[in-house]
Amino acid sequence: MSTFYTVLSWLLVFGYWLLIASVTLRILMKRRTVPSAMAWLLIIYILPLVGIIAYLSFGELHLGKRRAERARTMWPSTAKWLNDLKSCHQIFSHDNSDVARALFQLCEKRQGVAGVKGNQLQLLTSTDDTLQALIRDIQLARHHIEMVFYIWQPGGLADEVAESLMAAARRGVQCRLMLDSAGSVQFFRSPWATMMRNAGIEVVESLKVSLLRVFLRRMDLRQHRKVVLIDNYIAYTGSMNLVDPRYFKQDAGVGQWVDLMARMEGPVATTMGIIYACDWEIETGKRILPPSPDGNIMPFEQESGHTIQVIASGPGFPEDLIHQALLTAVYAAREQLIMTTPYFVPSDDLLHAICTAAQRGVDVSIIVPRHNDSMLVGWASRAFFAELLEAGVKIYQFEEGLLHTKSVLVDGQLSLVGTVNLDMRSLWLNFEITLVIDDDGFGGDLARVQDDYIARSRLLDGKRWSRRAYWQRIVERLFYFFSPLL
Template identity: 65%
Template sequence: MNIFYNLIKYFLFLTYWLLIANITFRVLMKRRSIPVSMSWLLTIYIIPFIGISIWFFFGELYLGKRQKKIANKIWSISNQWLNELKLCQHIFQKQNSEVADSLFQLCKHRQGISGIKSNKVELLSNTKKTMQILIRDIYLARRNIEMVFYIWKPGGIADDVAIALIDSAQRGIHCRLMLDSAGSIEFFQSPWFNIMKKAGIQVVAALKFSLSRIFLRRIDVRQHRKIVLIDNYITYSGSMNLVDPDLFKKSSNIGQWIDLMIRIEGPIASAIGIIYSCDWEIETGCKILPQLPNNNILKNEFNKKSSVQVIASGPGFPKNMIHQALLTTIYSAKHELIMTTPYLVPSEDLLQAICTAAQRGVNVSIIIPLDHDSILVKWASRVFFSELLEAGVKIYQFKKGLLHSKSILVDQQLSLIGSVNLDMRSLWLNFEITLVIDDSHFGNNLFAVQNQYILDSQLLDKKIWSMRSYWTRILEKIFYFLSPLL
């Protein structure tokens, strides 16, 4: 009996150290930033059993086997279609503003196309009005409607969107709906799922979440994009999930979620359509390449001086593109930089870029929620406050709800709006989208919205912040240790 127990003991001991050695090797071989690698190694060695469990859930970027195979080749296939889009030379902007030029050059060389002109771009800052405009456009659709959202929560005005979509499908409009399986779990458990399928809508649960898959892929890689495409001409994108703001997360007692969306008419819809096409193929295996812009679009009288670019991230898309774009944007600022984000857990490079901007004389403001839906992220964010304040960055804490909008404005000329949070998950893991607009008129509109956010916020006082308790600082350091893993 003693021999048997000793064999079991030695077997478990050997298995444990083989796991530790294997994970250590994979951490060292994977080219991560040093802080992230060190966080993983310390977690595994200091709290090994918990660390090993966390690694298997969150340590590597897994997709399903079929999805990974498609993702590995999806962008090269897309480039073939982009070459056809390039033949529509009239839609491309040849020159950008000085502040936007570096970012648009980066996008051109890494994604294959220049910024696109002749778009009518509208900023929408009221969720209820945005939904009403979307419902109108859905009813007016003539050919096709494609949607992707992280969260669709039934109830209220979200049901009105569902009814409009069902009506469009029943009158012959080709409707496709892709929703993240984890974020939209309430939708898939509701009657709307089967009602939509019976109406002829293709409904897909992206990145299906189940306990049987937890060792096959990372469960926290999510489809976080928010996109609506109508007739290959009208596009919506931004931070808004398909939820009624009066009903969403009322039990959290943090007020309504405040979002920004962009509605665009014009040829940029074709470029955004290719992103949707890639997502659809990765999830279903079916190819649905969008149509090229038609001649009527090429001849429209929309603003030909502005330029719009779309940046996508996630498995299969150009690696580190979002991170590079954010760094390029911040370093392009000469006078003013305003950022809004609900989750502020930047990479070390982004943190230094923001601090450097302030130290070289740029007026830098960051607007974040005062109250938060995530305790982990709230405390992790606090770690960065001291360094930002010391560099001269103004930190505003929004008091009228959860500020969920993700926006960057540089010198009231270059605007970035999308689904990307300033945290590790958005930068490195999720399927995300950001729209880049080089247009002073649009920049002025975004500035007005951001300025209203500032008026509804309280400025974090550097002296008061420095007087926080010793135990608070210790707690912040603990979350700082975990921040690369969030």
């Protein structure tokens, strides 16, 4: 009997080390950044069982076998649709400003379509204005309403949007609503999901969170886009979830969330529609390719319309494109670079690009919230401040709520607005969307919004920051160690 237990114990030890060795080999064979690989290896060696479970759950980008197959099979029809769209020559622009040219060329090369022109574009900086405008557009919809949001939380004006959406479905408008399972957990626990389905709305819970799927799909992969499409003509996107901030995270201690949304009319709704169609097919298996734009879709003259390129990121979409786009935009800056983000945990390449821009004379400003709803990201972001300040970057800490706007403005001409945070999760993992606008008029509008944020912020003093408590530096470095995993 003692021999049996001896053999069994040796087999267990051998299996244990074989498991560690196999996971180590798996980490090394995956093409990833050295800091990320080292972080995972250290976690696995310090806390082997916890580390292995964490890595198998969150260490690789598993879309799931079924979704991955759908993503693979949808591309032939999507590519054909994009090719047919190119025959609508009148909607595409190939004339960009010097600061925007390289970025638009990158996006066209990697996504297959150029930026589209002749769009009307309006910035909405108030949640009330955004939701009221959305309600009006829903009430006027005639054919289709399609939405995707990371968070839909009942309460306040969000309920009025829900009521108007159900009324549209009852009068015969085809309504589709896709919400992230984790972000919209309160919505799916409320009566609203059943009420909407009973009204005729197709409601889809995207990327369901379940312990049964923990090793089959990466559980922290999230549908982070915020998009509304109406009649293949009106589109919304930006940083705002479908929430009324007066009813949202009131106990978080960070104040109301401050967001920015863009409302658009024109052919950009069609290019955003193909992104929605891909998301819908990956999640449901159903194909809903949007109609191609007709000849009357450009009511705005080229001189008064905006040129917009749409960048989609996430599994199944061009890999690393949003990261490349941000790097290209930062390196294109010659005079001024302003960035706003609630979560600032950049890659080494992006951090280097920002610091280099400041060191070569660009006026660089980063606006972040002073108080963050994520303790991990809040501390990790501070680990980058010293290097940024030393390079000459101005860091503003927004004091009137949680600044949730994600925006980049380059030389007052090139704007990036959307759902992408300047952190690892947005850059490498989640389903995200960003608008790229080449227009000094829109740039001026965005600059006024950013100036308002700066007026409500406190400029971080480099000398005072260098004298912060030693324990704070230790905590910053501790969370910085986990930054490749955030």
